[in-house]
Amino acid sequence: MLRVESLSRSFGGVAALEEIDLAVADGEVVGLIGPNGSGKTTLFNVITGVHPVDSGRVLLRGEDITDQAPARIVRRGIARTFQNLRIFRRMSVHENVWVAQHSLPGVGPMTLLSGRSAGERARRAEVDGLLDAVGLADRRDALAGSLPLPDQRRLELARALARSPALLLLDEPAGGMTPAETAEMAALIRDFAVPGRTCIVIEHKLDLISALCQRLCVLNFGRKIADGAPQEVLQQSDVLEAYLGRDAGDA
Amino acid sequence: MGGDYLIAVLSNIGMISFIALSAYLLLVVGEISFGQQAFFAVSAYGSGIATAMWGWPIWLGLLWGALVAGVAALVVAIPTVRLRGLYFSVATLAFAEMVRLILEIFTYQVEIDGELVGPNGSDGFRDIRAIYDSNVSAFEYLLIIYGLLAVVLVGFLILERSRLGAIFRMIGEDPMLTEMQGLNVTAHKILAVVLAGVVAGIGGALYAHLTTYVEPKIFNVMLGVHGLAYGLIGGLGTAFGPLIGVAIDIGLLESIRAISGYRMIVFGGLVAVLLIVRPRGLLDEAAVHWLRVRWRELRRGLRRGWRRAEG
Numbered sequence: 168m169l170r171v172e173s174l175s176r177s178f179g180g181v182a183a184l185e186e187i188d189l190a191v192a193d194g195e196v197v198g199l200i201g202p203n204g205s206g207k208t209t210l211f212n213v214i215t216g217v218h219p220v221d222s223g224r225v226l227l228r229g230e231d232i233t234d235q236a237p238a239r240i241v242r243r244g245i246a247r248t249f250q251n252l253r254i255f256r257r258m259s260v261h262e263n264v265w266v267a268q269h270s271l272p273g274v275g276p277m278t279l280l281s282g283r284s285a286g287e288r289a290r291r292a293e294v295d296g297l298l299d300a301v302g303l304a305d306r307r308d309a310l311a312g313s314l315p316l317p318d319q320r321r322l323e324l325a326r327a328l329a330r331s332p333a334l335l336l337l338d339e340p341a342g343g344m345t346p347a348e349t350a351e352m353a354a355l356i357r358d359f360a361v362p363g364r365t366c367i368v369i370e371h372k373l374d375l376i377s378a379l380c381q382r383l384c385v386l387n388f389g390r391k392i393a394d395g396a397p398q399e400v401l402q403q404s405d406v407l408e409a410y411l412g413r414d415a416g417d418a
Numbered sequence: 419m420g421g422d423y424l425i426a427v428l429s430n431i432g433m434i435s436f437i438a439l440s441a442y443l444l445l446v447v448g449e450i451s452f453g454q455q456a457f458f459a460v461s462a463y464g465s466g467i468a469t470a471m472w473g474w475p476i477w478l479g480l481l482w483g484a485l486v487a488g489v490a491a492l493v494v495a496i497p498t499v500r501l502r503g504l505y506f507s508v509a510t511l512a513f514a515e516m517v518r519l520i521l522e523i524f525t526y527q528v529e530i531d532g533e534l535v536g537p538n539g540s541d542g543f544r545d546i547r548a549i550y551d552s553n554v555s556a557f558e559y560l561l562i563i564y565g566l567l568a569v570v571l572v573g574f575l576i577l578e579r580s581r582l583g584a585i586f587r588m589i590g591e592d593p594m595l596t597e598m599q600g601l602n603v604t605a606h607k608i609l610a611v612v613l614a615g616v617v618a619g620i621g622g623a624l625y626a627h628l629t630t631y632v633e634p635k636i637f638n639v640m641l642g643v644h645g646l647a648y649g650l651i652g653g654l655g656t657a658f659g660p661l662i663g664v665a666i667d668i669g670l671l672e673s674i675r676a677i678s679g680y681r682m683i684v685f686g687g688l689v690a691v692l693l694i695v696r697p698r699g700l701l702d703e704a705a706v707h708w709l710r711v712r713w714r715e716l717r718r719g720l721r722r723g724w725r726r727a728e729g
Binding site: 215217236237238239241242246247249253254255256257258259262265266267269270271274278308310330 | 581584585587588591592594595597598599600601602603703704707711714
């Protein structure tokens, strides 16, 4: 599904990503972990075209999408959420999901203005279905900016799913959540978001990662230091060292 | 006499509303333009040339003015929409001043019935007499102004309910997130600038024909700044916002004679206070959203009551 080949990207002399190679197979759920500043979000930004690459390639289903405009990359079937929560705060919850459909096939310039067609009604019903699935049905008419943080994360998930993406990139979907909320989110992603698609999840919370991922990939200072089954990766001394400091790695 | 004054004030409110709506549309996509007066000017001159010099009928002159303004907006949009924030504002201001200075030296006159007609640099452009030649009364012209304003307003209200309108709001809130929904932000911004140019153009064409005389210095920065302020006062949540802004400024402040000398002071103070207390105006998005939800509940309640009364 996704193939990243010797990808590098630096910001003003600081290497955010260095020679990253990553292949994700169809239907795979890969966890991307690493300390803060290790380049996880940068990798998402480069894949989705927000940042241009310095060198290397990004291939989606075998096609080179390196440095294409973000909108074009997204239309090929990628959707993402954001670590720092990006929602349209001045729009309602329903509108926030509805807007994700704007560039879907079948929603052309003509449907941009016709608000009452049968197709449009069906799409709005789809939005309600998604809100129901993520547990936001009763907040449908609230302003998105007024939602508590866990609900905003659910809203982002619903918005990403509204595009029926083949590849879903989740950036700390449980960031800032309590353990109970995290467990709910993990179940929601596992049962509703993951089936039928490929997924990369950035997360620090190992219980969420272990609930979802068959494979872990670890970044540190922009380099990939481990890639494999979660149990094995988490035993590796350099992974422990990256997360917990040198002493932990030595012990 | 009082009737004439009322018609004059109402005509003014109507024409200024177009420039307010024009600036509002750009505020919705998140950009502050200090240059919407340029499109007002280009259309005032363009439509005046069409009717007074080429002898076109007035409706065609109005259409032509709006078209010329739209094309001018497209020319401005292509190099400037990639600029953000202050850079866009300065670019629009520079463009508008450029237009004004070009009009100061723009001379294009022809002889009609032994008299020279046409723009004559800083002396302006006299005798745009189409509505008087075709015996349109001040009141009838008022109806034309408000008829066109109603058409434009309905257009805005349809836009607000449509996906296209939502795209404009998305860009205004977070261009990167908009791009992440697979939408071409640059193309949609160009469309917004062109539409805003056309809307300002309609107002300019109406203005030229009402006053029969335009000169470059009318179209200075203050016209554009007022246009901007109306949206910021009235609110950015709906197209009614800028209209409320116009009504407050011209309808209220200008007609209260007691404060006539201090109008600009009061107006400036009002803008400053509102920017602090309600940064997105009286009818901001939250207020409009609240009203919409209440309205829907009210309708639902009435329908339920109606059914109960029937059954």
